[in-house]
Amino acid sequence: MLSFLHQFIPIGLLFLFLSYRNEFVDFSQTPWGKIFAVCMILLYTHMDKAFGLLVCSLVILYYQSEWVETFLNMKKVEEWEDEIMKKKQPEEQKVDYLDIDHPQSSVAQNEFREKHCKNGTLKYKNMDVKTDMTSHVFPEVKFNADKCNVCSPNCNFSIIESKFKAENKVKSKCSTNM
Structure with missing residues (x-):
């Protein structure tokens, strides 16, 4: 059961990240999201120290990199289309x-x-x-x-x-x- 959990968590997190990007990033910035990240590090460290080190470095990379902000600031396709259309049609x-x-x-x-x-x-x-x-x-x-x-x-x-x-x-x- 524990090995299934170890294998399922990365797949579930990747699915949540790709499906609910804004909510995932918002949750990760809350105290509960940070507690969850620490629990992930502890869980994988308990399984294997190398996995724990890998998960710890991934969590640090996630929280310290600028691509989290980039994901928050990404525009939807409709917003880009609206912006392009406004530039094409100058107001008379x-x-x-x-x-x-x-x-x-x-x-x-x-x-x-x-x-x-x-x-x-x-x-x-x-x-x-x-x-x-x-x-x-x-x-x-x-x-x-x-x-x-x-x-x-x-x-x-x-x-x-x-x-x-x-x-x-x-x-x-x-x-x-x-």
Whole structure:
């Protein structure tokens, strides 16, 4: 009976390790798991000192090696597939543009002109902005045709709505207006 137990224990442990990897590793890290490992060493040492030494070295190797951590951190196949699929399909950022014919667009254009135009000249930090530099200084402005003076009512341009709304949310409100 004892020899059957000596032969069955390694097979059973290997089966448990391969079938229930996470639970096996979790159990081996508990005090009961460590007591079980010590009992295994004592059992095989009682049978034969060479077997006891072999089991002792295997237990030490198991607890000291980094592959136990690797088993704990291994991902399932589904997790790898999900991660690969996420990399293949980059998220598209949707930015809404206001059309020039849309009534909100003219309101946004007028509001932009009130904030940034003085005497028909586009200003940024009290400096004149040239027509060529408008898109660089104000990235929310998108010209529908050729570049033109945005302060002129004849200029066709759109304003990126999301940037415009975000700018209004970020700006502090005056306490006298509340």
